[in-house]
Amino acid sequence: QKEVEQDPGPLSVPEGAIVSLNCTYSNSAFQYFMWYRQYSRKGPELLMYTYSSGNKEDGRFTAQVDKSSKYISLFIRDSQPSDSATYLCAMRSTNRLAFGKGNQVVVIP
């Protein structure tokens, strides 16, 4: 079992829909949870960062962490074509940072 599992299947949604992405992990030492957004031919950029179980909102984005289930989610409300990108989950302990494979999201106008 990989440390971080993220189903890489591409996701196509109509504009305005809610996008739901998730990752699972196996390493209990992971304490910090992040979502990165990566546009085509660009480097990843940090989108959301949280370290506690529960929800964190930032505009149209909500990051959810459930440490007991080792499960994190990202929700994008009112999705826009500009949200079309690959979304990578990432998790960090005191000495390790691991990324998921990424989800390619396409928002269709």
Next chain:
Amino acid sequence: EAGVVQSPRYKIIEKKQPVAFWCNPISGHNTLYWYLQNLGQGPELLIRYENEEAVDDSQLPKDRFSAERLKGVDSTLKIQPAELGDSAVYLCASSLGLVDGELFFGEGSRLTVL
């Protein structure tokens, strides 16, 4: 403030040739990372530097890959000789530290080995 700068952005070489990638991190960032990203995959760590010391190079294929970070600032990643399977994007990132601070990525160097 300038971000992480990488060069070259694109490189095409024949197999068995050498190649080098350069990275200039954000000023003041002590931690520098080199990641490998294959198509449809997440970044995989090759090496992490704390200042000029390589503190995690366990995933670096040392038979053909080498890296250095002189004076704890710029870094170079070298492959010699390159193989077909090395075709990928090589990402450099920097942060204030591993435990705290966001990772800032460069735009990457895309290598194609023919």
